[in-house]
Structures are given as structure tokens and as C-alpha cells.
Amino acid sequence: MATSKVICGACGKEFKTNAGYLKHKCGKTGFTPTQVEHFDALSGGRFSLQSQAALKRGAERKAKAEKKVKKQPFTKI
Amino acid sequence: MAATVQINEYNGASETKTANISNTNMGDIDAANLDPVEYPVIPGNNTYEKWQKIEVTNMGGSSKIDNLKVWRTGALGGSAVHKTNATESGYSAASYSTPTKNTSTVATNDMPTSEPSGANLGIGGSLTGSLTAAGESDYLVHQIQTDAGDTEGSTSTMNYQYDETA
Numbered sequence: 001m002a003t004s005k006v007i008c009g010a011c012g013k014e015f016k017t018n019a020g021y022l023k024h025k026c027g028k029t030g031f032t033p034t035q036v037e038h039f040d041a042l043s044g045g046r047f048s049l050q051s052q053a054a055l056k057r058g059a060e061r062k063a064k065a066e067k068k069v070k071k072q073p074f075t076k077i
Numbered sequence: 078m079a080a081t082v083q084i085n086e087y088n089g090a091s092e093t094k095t096a097n098i099s100n101t102n103m104g105d106i107d108a109a110n111l112d113p114v115e116y117p118v119i120p121g122n123n124t125y126e127k128w129q130k131i132e133v134t135n136m137g138g139s140s141k142i143d144n145l146k147v148w149r150t151g152a153l154g155g156s157a158v159h160k161t162n163a164t165e166s167g168y169s170a171a172s173y174s175t176p177t178k179n180t181s182t183v184a185t186n187d188m189p190t191s192e193p194s195g196a197n198l199g200i201g202g203s204l205t206g207s208l209t210a211a212g213e214s215d216y217l218v219h220q221i222q223t224d225a226g227d228t229e230g231s232t233s234t235m236n237y238q239y240d241e242t243a
């Protein structure tokens with residue numbers, strides 16, 4: 001089933017497509033839902049902090065995965 | 078710059094999408110951002126299911142979003158239980174159906190009450206899936222099921238977590 005309409009949870013404006021929603025300048029924040037500023041305006045700046053934490057977790061997992069690969073035993077054929 | 082990520086909710090038979098919800102209040106109506114005082118759950122009944130997704134609206138220069146985890150912190154009132162389709166094992170993506178207040182046949186696992194050790198919500202039907210461009214996760218479905226002896230009104234927090242690789 002396809003989504004029938006998209007409502008901006010912040011300003012309440014309705015759109016026929018998700019593309020339309022993503023392009024609109026939100027009446028509440030003055031930014032589009034693709035801009036960090038939109039989320040920071042709605043969260044009092046908390047979004048950027050959450051984003052930094054997500055990036056930190058991603059970097060830690062990447063480093064851990066790379067370390068695992070380096071630990072693989074080398075087999076000479 | 079970082080990726081922009083939001084939580085969406087889907088309601089009704091026509092799957093109306095409310096983008097970037099401001100809360101996940103559970104109650105006796107199938108609606109996003111509902112008022113739980115206006116639509117309280119009568120003890121012994123269930124809340125309407127919540128059908129939600131995590132959406133990346135812009136990768137913001139990052140390469141990957143993955144490792145989606147959801148859990149609740151804070152106690153429910155009385156002996157109420159919180160059920161979900163999220164799971165770390167035996168996962169399969171849910172297909173949308175109109176949210177119901179009948180006992181969910183989709184949300185059948187206990188909602189974790191602390192951070193799961195691994196992903197429990199998938200992308201593209203897989204817990205190891207990832208988003209490398211704007212897009213959405215699979216559906217997160219959850220419902221609170223109460224007991225007749227429960228007291229109305231409890232406040233807890235839903236946690237939605239993702240990892241982002243620059």
C-alpha cells in the first residue's frame with residue numbers, strides 16, 4: 001500500500017508526495033526537512049548532539065570491524 | 078555536516094504519513110501525536126498499534142546509517158505490557174496494515190527495557206541492512222496491552238538509535 005499523503009509533523013502542511021514534503025520550507029522552522037537546522041530548531045539543539053553521538057558510535061564500530069579484519073590469521077598457500 | 082534523521086508515523090487504512098512526529102503517545106485513537114488525556118486507554122484494553130519508521134531525509138555527506146535499535150525506558154502502570162515486532166533474532170519486516178486496538182498479531186515480542194546488544198529493527202528486511210541514501214527503515218510496530226487492574230497514566234520514553242558512518 002502506498003502512503004496516501006504526507007503531513008509535516010511540525011507545521012501541519014500536507015503533501016501528495018514525500019518529495020514535496022522534503023522540499024518544503026517548514027512554516028514552523030523556516031528550514032526544509034533535509035537541513036540539520038530544521039531538526040535543531042524543533043529540538044532546541046538536541047538533534048546535533050544526538051547526531052554527534054551517532055557518528056561516534058559509527059566510528060567506533062568501524063574501527064572495531066577494521067581491527068577484527070587485521071586479526072584474521074594469514075594462511076600461506 | 079551530518080545526516081538528518083526523523084521518526085515518522087503511519088495511520089489509517091490509507092496509510093497517512095505524519096513526518097517527524099513530536100511524541101509517541103499511546104492511546105485509544107489511531108493518530109500521531111495524540112493527546113493521552115483526551116484518548117486514555119481503559120484498563121483492560123489495548124492501545125492502538127503504532128506503525129512507525131526511522132527516515133533519513135538527507136545523508137549530509139555521511140556514507141551509512143545502520144544498526145537500528147529501539148527500546149523503552151521507564152515503567153508502565155500496573156501489569157501492562159509493551160509489545161513490538163522489533164527483535165534481535167528471527168526478524169522479518171512487517172507489511173503495513175491499518176493500526177488496530179485488538180491484540181496485535183504483529184507486535185508479539187516484549188519491548189526491550191534497556192539498549193539491545195544488537196540491531197532489533199531492520200532496513201530492507203534485514204537487521205544488517207543499511208541506508209546509504211535518503212530512505213526509510215522497516216516498520217516498527219508497538220502496542221501497550223493493559224490489565225483491568227492497572228491504573229491509567231504512566232510516562233516512559235521510547236528510544237530510537239542509529240549509528241552513522243561519516
